[in-house]
Amino acid sequence: MTNPRAHQGLTNRQVVLAKRPVGMVTEDCFGTSEIPVPELGAGEALLEVRYLGIDPTIRGWINERGNYMAGVAIGEVVRSNGVGVVVETNNPDEYPMGRAFMHLTGWQQYCVVQSNPFPPITMVPEGIDLMDVLGVLGHVGITAYVGVLEVAKPQPGEIFCVSAAASSVGSVAGQIAKLQGAHVIGIAGSPEKCEWVVDDLGFDACIDYKRDDVAARLKELAPNGVDVFFDNVGGELLDTVLRRLALRARIVLCGDISTYNLEGPAPALHNTRYLMGKRARMEGFNTLDYWDHYTDAAGQLAAWLAEGKIKARVHELEGIDRAPEALVRLFSGEHLGKLVVRL
Numbered sequence: 169m170t171n172p173r174a175h176q177g178l179t180n181r182q183v184v185l186a187k188r189p190v191g192m193v194t195e196d197c198f199g200t201s202e203i204p205v206p207e208l209g210a211g212e213a214l215l216e217v218r219y220l221g222i223d224p225t226i227r228g229w230i231n232e233r234g235n236y237m238a239g240v241a242i243g244e245v246v247r248s249n250g251v252g253v254v255v256e257t258n259n260p261d262e263y264p265m266g267r268a269f270m271h272l273t274g275w276q277q278y279c280v281v282q283s284n285p286f287p288p289i290t291m292v293p294e295g296i297d298l299m300d301v302l303g304v305l306g307h308v309g310i311t312a313y314v315g316v317l318e319v320a321k322p323q324p325g326e327i328f329c330v331s332a333a334a335s336s337v338g339s340v341a342g343q344i345a346k347l348q349g350a351h352v353i354g355i356a357g358s359p360e361k362c363e364w365v366v367d368d369l370g371f372d373a374c375i376d377y378k379r380d381d382v383a384a385r386l387k388e389l390a391p392n393g394v395d396v397f398f399d400n401v402g403g404e405l406l407d408t409v410l411r412r413l414a415l416r417a418r419i420v421l422c423g424d425i426s427t428y429n430l431e432g433p434a435p436a437l438h439n440t441r442y443l444m445g446k447r448a449r450m451e452g453f454n455t456l457d458y459w460d461h462y463t464d465a466a467g468q469l470a471a472w473l474a475e476g477k478i479k480a481r482v483h484e485l486e487g488i489d490r491a492p493e494a495l496v497r498l499f500s501g502e503h504l505g506k507l508v509v510r511l
């Protein structure tokens with residue numbers, strides 16, 4: 169059957185979910201398809217997608233049950249953050265030609281957007297490098313910003329420990345904590361990553377969790393305990409840090425990436441009694457609840473970037489067909505900086 173809205177001449181290459189991953193996600197879970205770009209309806213605009221952000225949350229979205237959002241169906245375009253530029257519009261007030269927008273574009277070359285979509289679409293302020301929009305000046309940056317400044321609230325001199333320290337969120341969170349005067353200890357998965365966060369980003373120390381005894385190193389580096397643990401990893405690592413808390417510590421649950429590829433339940437925490445003993449508080453957060461902070465946060469992060477007070481890296485792969493490879497790399501840790509796919 170022909171599509172009555174088929175656009176003349178433009179083809180949309182998409183990466184779709186071919187089967188559900190069992191355990192660790194693999195590239196054969198995905199397939200490609202090509203469909204004509206539809207004609208725009210009233211109030212709609214067409215985004216040409218320029219970059220896709222490869223985020224850990226995609227692993228939850230491709231489970232049948234999803235996570236905080238419904239699971240992507242088999243055969244559907246893989247849900248993903250992206251940034252695209254308006255190349256056609258029936259709604260120039262909301263979507264002016266040539267302006268860039270951050271959106272759940274999905275793994276595809278073109279994306280049709282309606283008026284006032286949900287989740288909301290965000291216009292990218294002019295003058296920002298589009299590559300940064302999916303990293304330090306986008307979802308990732310705002311996660312670190314609100315997680316540190318609204319939830320963790322480190323005080324000068326406090327010990328701030330961050331896991332997945334070389335990740336996009338972790339690296340920015342550690343730098344913001346440093347700007348607040350905290351003493352920052354990272355935990356990351358290779359000597360290169362530890363070197364980067366200490367030598368380039370200014371962390372005070374970094375523990376290589378694949379090679380070092382984390383509990384012993386934390387005892388050396390923070391003999392009086394950790395005041396703030398900004399956790400991106402969960403599981404055994406979280407359990408280890410719970411044994412090394414300072415009095416009135418705060419544990420900020422940003423993510424638990426070590427559990428995203430597990431089939432069964434996440435490993436049990438055995439050390440929660442230390443929360444009571446240390447009068448500690450554990451709190452999760454989701455950046456979506458803070459989206460009204462986006463403009464202020466992006467403005468502050470852009471200023472810090474321009475002043476050289478924070479640094480960010482992007483690890484770029486080219487071509488939409490490489491999106492599955494990028495997602496697999498995210499979990500093997502074979503990247504340094506925000507993983508993006510350039511289309």
Ligand SMILES: NC(=O)c1ccc[n+]([C@@H]2O[C@H](COP(=O)([O-])OP(=O)(O)OC[C@H]3O[C@@H](n4cnc5c(N)ncnc54)[C@H](OP(=O)(O)O)[C@@H]3O)[C@@H](O)[C@H]2O)c1
Nearest residue numbers: 224332335336337356357400422423424425426454455501
């Ligand atoms: N709460 C929110 O609203 C929110 C929003 C965005 C992101 N997040 C969370 O923030 C965390 C970081 O996200 P991101 O986008 O910054 O990630 P990223 O840049 O893609 O980096 C992910 C890193 O996690 C580490 N990792 C992967 N599997 C691991 C495992 N099994 N055990 C320990 N470390 C592992 C790897 O580094 P190593 O080489 O060091 O292992 C990998 O490079 C994730 O947990 C994500 O879900 C939360």
